[in-house]
Amino acid sequence: MAQPLLVSHKNTASGKIEIDVSGNLTLNYISSIKRYIGELSFEGIDTVDINLDNIDNMDSSGAIFIDSISTQLKNQKINIICHQSEIIKNLALIHAKMKNINTCESVADKHSLLYNVGFQSVKAYKTFLSFLSFFGELNYSFYLLLLHPSKIRYKEIIFEINANIIKAFGIIAVTSFLVGVVVAYQSSIQLAKYGANIFIVDMLGLSILRELGPLITAIIIAGRSGSFFTAQIGAMKVTLEIDAMQTMGFDSMRFLVIPRIVALVLMMPVLIFIADISGLFGGMLVAKYQLGISASFFIGRFLEIISVKQFLVGIIKGPFFAFLIASIAIYHGLNVKNDTQSIGVNTTKSVVESIFAIIVCDAVFSIIFTVLGI
Amino acid sequence: MDYIVDIKDIVTKFGATVVHDKISLHVKSGEIYAIVGPSGCGKSTLLRELVALHKPVSGSINILGYNLLDASYKQIQELRKKWGFLFQNGALFSSLSVYDNIALPLIEYTDLSSKFISKMVVYKLDLVGLKESDGSLFPSEISGGMVKKVALARALALEPRLLFLDEPTSGLDPISAREFDRLLLRLREFLSLSVVMVSHDLHSIRLTADRLAVIDDKHIVAQGSLDDIVNTHTPFINAFFDAYNTNPS
Ligand SMILES: Nc1ncnc2c1ncn2[C@@H]1O[C@H](COP(=O)(O)OP(=O)(O)O)[C@@H](O)[C@H]1O
Ligand SMILES: [Mg+2]
Numbered sequence: 209m210a211q212p213l214l215v216s217h218k219n220t221a222s223g224k225i226e227i228d229v230s231g232n233l234t235l236n237y238i239s240s241i242k243r244y245i246g247e248l249s250f251e252g253i254d255t256v257d258i259n260l261d262n263i264d265n266m267d268s269s270g271a272i273f274i275d276s277i278s279t280q281l282k283n284q285k286i287n288i289i290c291h292q293s294e295i296i297k298n299l300a301l302i303h304a305k306m307k308n309i310n311t312c313e314s315v316a317d318k319h320s321l322l323y324n325v326g327f328q329s330v331k332a333y334k335t336f337l338s339f340l341s342f343f344g345e346l347n348y349s350f351y352l353l354l355l356h357p358s359k360i361r362y363k364e365i366i367f368e369i370n371a372n373i374i375k376a377f378g379i380i381a382v383t384s385f386l387v388g389v390v391v392a393y394q395s396s397i398q399l400a401k402y403g404a405n406i407f408i409v410d411m412l413g414l415s416i417l418r419e420l421g422p423l424i425t426a427i428i429i430a431g432r433s434g435s436f437f438t439a440q441i442g443a444m445k446v447t448l449e450i451d452a453m454q455t456m457g458f459d460s461m462r463f464l465v466i467p468r469i470v471a472l473v474l475m476m477p478v479l480i481f482i483a484d485i486s487g488l489f490g491g492m493l494v495a496k497y498q499l500g501i502s503a504s505f506f507i508g509r510f511l512e513i514i515s516v517k518q519f520l521v522g523i524i525k526g527p528f529f530a531f532l533i534a535s536i537a538i539y540h541g542l543n544v545k546n547d548t549q550s551i552g553v554n555t556t557k558s559v560v561e562s563i564f565a566i567i568v569c570d571a572v573f574s575i576i577f578t579v580l581g582i
Numbered sequence: 583m584d585y586i587v588d589i590k591d592i593v594t595k596f597g598a599t600v601v602h603d604k605i606s607l608h609v610k611s612g613e614i615y616a617i618v619g620p621s622g623c624g625k626s627t628l629l630r631e632l633v634a635l636h637k638p639v640s641g642s643i644n645i646l647g648y649n650l651l652d653a654s655y656k657q658i659q660e661l662r663k664k665w666g667f668l669f670q671n672g673a674l675f676s677s678l679s680v681y682d683n684i685a686l687p688l689i690e691y692t693d694l695s696s697k698f699i700s701k702m703v704v705y706k707l708d709l710v711g712l713k714e715s716d717g718s719l720f721p722s723e724i725s726g727g728m729v730k731k732v733a734l735a736r737a738l739a740l741e742p743r744l745l746f747l748d749e750p751t752s753g754l755d756p757i758s759a760r761e762f763d764r765l766l767l768r769l770r771e772f773l774s775l776s777v778v779m780v781s782h783d784l785h786s787i788r789l790t791a792d793r794l795a796v797i798d799d800k801h802i803v804a805q806g807s808l809d810d811i812v813n814t815h816t817p818f819i820n821a822f823f824d825a826y827n828t829n830p831s
Binding site for chain 1: 676677692693694698701702705708709720721722740741772773
């Protein structure tokens with residue numbers, strides 16, 4: 209494949225320049241021809257003859273280039289000289305086509321700030337509405353299922369409990385244990401300064417049971433099961449599996465959504481219990497080695513100070529967190545459009561939004577418990 | 583040496599399963615060459631081998647003057663700009679708009695200005711029968727027939743001389759399928775393309791293919807023009823062309 213050879217003859221007297229192109233006028237060489245022409249001096253030149261007689265090959269990009277050469281040489285009259293019938297024919301065809309195509313440059317429209325603010329607000333509002341509608345549909349399906357409990361998909365619920373709860377035991381226990389260790393270690397230094405070693409029990413008991421246990425559990429489950437639900441259901445959307453289910457009359461609420469939500473809601477308290485136990489165990493180890501509080505003394509003080517109420521306050525949050533995680537994840541899964549990109553976007557949204565929702569929900573609980581004096 | 587694709591004695595195995603047992607065929611420059619055969623006989627695999635997505639166990643593949651199986655990575659990268667491949671389901675990049683799908687190879691492989699690229703993209707869209715305004719749509723927003731057209735425009739972006747098509751008309755309605763056939767013929771003339779295509783669509787083959795090969799049971803059982811093939815008799819060919827003989831509409 210020959211690089212095109214460019215020769216130009218300039219005749220200033222007649223104001224004319226002739227450019228001879230030979231070789232291949234093809235995609236790979238267009239920018240070098242463009243550069244060559246760009247480097248020529250067109251001072252005092254009003255006519256450009258482009259001679260294509262010696263061209264071996266021209267593809268459509270070459271033809272488009274010749275056709276649009278007047279955009280590069282705005283101030284000159286351009287004559288295309290060519291006696292090869294094939295090339296003349298192609299140039300004529302391209303010219304006819306390109307005339308009908310008005311290449312307007314603005315592929316993406318630019319909008320004003322106000323437009324964008326409005327657009328995004330309406331979008332957010334519509335998202336909220338569609339979530340509400342999902343929520344309503346969900347509750348209605350729940351209601352219908354409660355009327356006909358035999359229609360509940362117990363097998364799916366058990367499957368989801370195994371996949372999302374049992375298999376999360378390990379990671380939740382380890383994370384909570386480490387958080388227990390860290391919190392206990394940090395506070396032991398302060399408590400030791402005041403000689404208030406024994407209060408480590410109160411501190412750990414209250415913070416882990418009421419706040420840390422439920423929050424750690426919920427955040428891990430949001431990352432683990434939330435992303436799992438969204439990606440799984442999203443992939444089912446892309447492969448049209450959900451449409452297929454629908455055409456066969458399988459209600460996606462009953463088959464996909466409710467089993468997942470029920471599994472998480474039922475089992476979240478169990479997970480929180482595990483988080484509580486391992487967090488306290490981590491704290492107890494630190495108390496023993498850092499502050500010299502023996503296990504039996506720790507447990508004795510714990511039973512004396514921490515009432516069952518504190519434990520229940522943490523546990524009661526579980527089903528609410530679980531419901532938020534599962535419904536947000538599934539909502540985003542069902543929102544996936546017919547492309548793979550959309551799975552990634554929705555999975556991210558699902559995890560971020562459910563963690564945010566958990567923290568808001570936790571704050572609401574704090575307010576309620578304070579008002580009730582619990 | 584005049585052949586644009588020349589393959590000899592290709593043997594392909596997946597594990598112990600032999601898919602091709604010494605397959606040879608050649609495609610002349612400017613020809614539309616069809617490969618037919620029962621489902622699972624290894625047509626897609628053969629195409630994948632021709633574009634260096636899969637390596638056969640033995641044999642030789644000569645394509646656009648390169649010996650593909652001995653070619654260096656650099657040579658294969660060169661070759662990849664000289665052929666276009668239309669995947670069965672289009673395989674458009676779902677995160678990119680139609681316009682960007684077609685512009686991507688031009689942006690990656692040439693140093694042309696975005697203005698010129700936009701001209702070429704619009705021209706390619708027009709060539710395959712799409713409107714400029716379709717360019718802003720995303721793959722999830724267009725119909726199956728349009729997906730194939732966009733995929734074809736993308737395959738043509740770098741002005742290849744050789745085009746591979748895997749079941750280009752499958753999944754299209756008959757009208758879109760015939761439209762695609764005419765488009766292919768038009769492009770062949772316009773862009774002086776050579777085409778290798780896998781097809782199950784007898785109408786399409788009759789309308790477009792100059793020659794074809796029938797793969798069955800690991801071998802090429804017949805090769806030549808449609809008339810040559812019809813006069814060869816094997817169970818698959820008989821079954822396949824029954825429709826053709828009884829209903830030559
Ligand atoms: N990646 C793979 N691994 C194992 N077997 C494969 C693979 N790809 C294809 N095959 C097998 O090779 C055979 C040919 O497949 P393919 O080329 O897709 O057939 P078709 O002619 O229908 O396009 C099939 O039997 C298929 O099971
Ligand atoms: Mg196939």
